[in-house]
Amino acid sequence: MKDLTKNIQALNKCITLTIEKIVIEDTVKKKLAQIAKKSQIDGFRPGKAPLHIIEQRHGHSVRQDVINELMQRYLMDMMIKNQLYPSSSPVYIALESTNDTDVTFSVKFDVYPAIEIKGIENIKIEKPIITVTESDVDSMIQILRQQKAIWKETNAPVKTKDRVTLKFSGSKNNRALSNFKESNLVLIIGDGQMISVFEEGIIGHKTGEHFTNEVYFPKNYNNLELQGQTIKFNILVKKVETYTLPEINTGFIKKFGVKEGSLKKLRAEVRQNMQRELNNAVRHFIKSQVVTGLVQTNYIEIPDEIVNSKMALLRNQKNNNYYNTTKKKENASQVLSFEETKYSILVNLLFSQVIHNFNITANKERVRALIEEIASAYDDPREVITQYQANTELMKNIYNTDLEEQAVEAILRKAQIIEKCTTFEDFMYPPIQH
Structure with missing residues (x-):
C-alpha cells in the first residue's frame, strides 16, 4: 500500500x-x-x-x-x-x-487534534476502602422492611417518618408562581425529598389543616431558579399516614424471591447485591476521578466545528429513536448541551490515546466476566448472557467498556493512589445537599 x-x-x-x-x-x-x-x-x-x-x-x-x-x-x-x-x-x-x-x-x-498524554503521575486518586459488615446487612434488611411497610391513615399530628399527601401553591412577593403548584404531592417527612425547612414546617399539623410556610432557599441550592429566593407556600394537608413494619418471617422473606424462606439465604443474597452495587459505585467513583485528572492535565481546545458536527449527528440519532415528536423536542433539549458534547469528545480522544499508548486490546475473558456480572443481577443469568452474545451492539458496548476499564487501570498504575477508609452507608448514601 x-x-x-x-x-x-x-x-x-x-x-x-x-x-x-x-x-x-x-x-x-x-x-x-x-x-x-x-x-x-x-x-x-x-x-x-x-x-x-x-x-x-x-x-x-x-x-x-x-x-x-x-x-x-x-x-x-x-x-x-x-x-x-x-x-x-x-x-x-x-x-x-x-x-x-x-x-x-x-x-x-x-481529524481530531493530536494529543500527547502527559502528567499521569501527577493525578491524585482517592480509593475508598470499604467492607460490607453484618451491621450494613442489618440496615439493608431494615430498608427492605420499610419498602414493605403497611400504611394506615391517622388523625394525629404529623411527625417524622409519617407519609403525607399535600396540596400547595407557591408565591413570591404576593405573586403566584405557576411552576410551584402541586395537588397531590406525596412525601415521607425526613427522607429529604424536599428541602428540610419545608418538611419541618409540616410537622405538627393534622389532616385538613391549611397553613403557610415561608421557605428560604440558600444560594447553593441545586435548583438555579430558587437560589437565594424566599418562597411562601400555601399548604393543605390532605392525608397523614403512619406505618408499621412487617415482621421478618417466612412470608416476608419469600417476597424477595427466597423460595425456602430462609433468613440466612436472604442475608447472603442481600450481602451479594450490596457488594455488587458497591463494586460498581467504587469503580464509577474512581473512573470519574481518572477522567477529571486526565482532562485537567491534558486539556486541549476542541474546535467548534467538530462539536457542532457531533451535536448534529447525536441529534439525528436521538430523533430516529423517538417516534413521538413532543418527546423528540424534550429529549433533544436535555442532552445536546454544547459544553457537554465538547467534554465528551475530549474524554473519548484522551481514552483513545491512552488505549493506543498502552497497546490495550479487548480481553475475551474480561468481556465474559463483565457480561456475567451484569447477568448475575437477573433471575435467569444464562438467558441474559445469551441475549448479549447474540446482540452485536450490546457486545460492542461491552468491548468498549473493557477497553475503558483497562485504560483506567493503566492510569491507576502510574497515578498517586490515596486510600481512604469509609463505611458502606457513608459512601453509598451521602447526605443529600439541597
Whole structure:
C-alpha cells in the first residue's frame, strides 16, 4: 500500500492511496470462487459452473465491491498507522483505473487534534476502602422492611417518618408562581425529598389543616431558579399516614424471591447485591476521578466545528429513536448541551490515546466476566448472557467498556493512589445537599 498525505488545513486531510493490482485480482478470484460454490446455472450441477462463466456474470460487480472494501480497509490501516482519529465521514474520490492497473484513489476527511498524554503521575486518586459488615446487612434488611411497610391513615399530628399527601401553591412577593403548584404531592417527612425547612414546617399539623410556610432557599441550592429566593407556600394537608413494619418471617422473606424462606439465604443474597452495587459505585467513583485528572492535565481546545458536527449527528440519532415528536423536542433539549458534547469528545480522544499508548486490546475473558456480572443481577443469568452474545451492539458496548476499564487501570498504575477508609452507608448514601 502506498500513501501520500496532504494537510489542507491543520484538521483537514487529503490522502491518496494505491491498491496494487495483484491484491485486487487475488481478492476478486476468491470472491468469485465463493459465488461459484453456491451458484445454480442451467446446464450445470449446483456449484459446478465454470469459473469463466461466473466471471462473465458477476465479475464487474464483484470487482467494484472488492475495490470498495479494500479502499475502506486501506484507509483504516493508514489511520491506525498514523494515529489519525477522524471527526467526519470520509469522502472517497476514485481515480480512473482498468483491470490491468493498480487503483489509486483519494480520501478527504477531518481529524481530531493530536494529543500527547502527559502528567499521569501527577493525578491524585482517592480509593475508598470499604467492607460490607453484618451491621450494613442489618440496615439493608431494615430498608427492605420499610419498602414493605403497611400504611394506615391517622388523625394525629404529623411527625417524622409519617407519609403525607399535600396540596400547595407557591408565591413570591404576593405573586403566584405557576411552576410551584402541586395537588397531590406525596412525601415521607425526613427522607429529604424536599428541602428540610419545608418538611419541618409540616410537622405538627393534622389532616385538613391549611397553613403557610415561608421557605428560604440558600444560594447553593441545586435548583438555579430558587437560589437565594424566599418562597411562601400555601399548604393543605390532605392525608397523614403512619406505618408499621412487617415482621421478618417466612412470608416476608419469600417476597424477595427466597423460595425456602430462609433468613440466612436472604442475608447472603442481600450481602451479594450490596457488594455488587458497591463494586460498581467504587469503580464509577474512581473512573470519574481518572477522567477529571486526565482532562485537567491534558486539556486541549476542541474546535467548534467538530462539536457542532457531533451535536448534529447525536441529534439525528436521538430523533430516529423517538417516534413521538413532543418527546423528540424534550429529549433533544436535555442532552445536546454544547459544553457537554465538547467534554465528551475530549474524554473519548484522551481514552483513545491512552488505549493506543498502552497497546490495550479487548480481553475475551474480561468481556465474559463483565457480561456475567451484569447477568448475575437477573433471575435467569444464562438467558441474559445469551441475549448479549447474540446482540452485536450490546457486545460492542461491552468491548468498549473493557477497553475503558483497562485504560483506567493503566492510569491507576502510574497515578498517586490515596486510600481512604469509609463505611458502606457513608459512601453509598451521602447526605443529600439541597
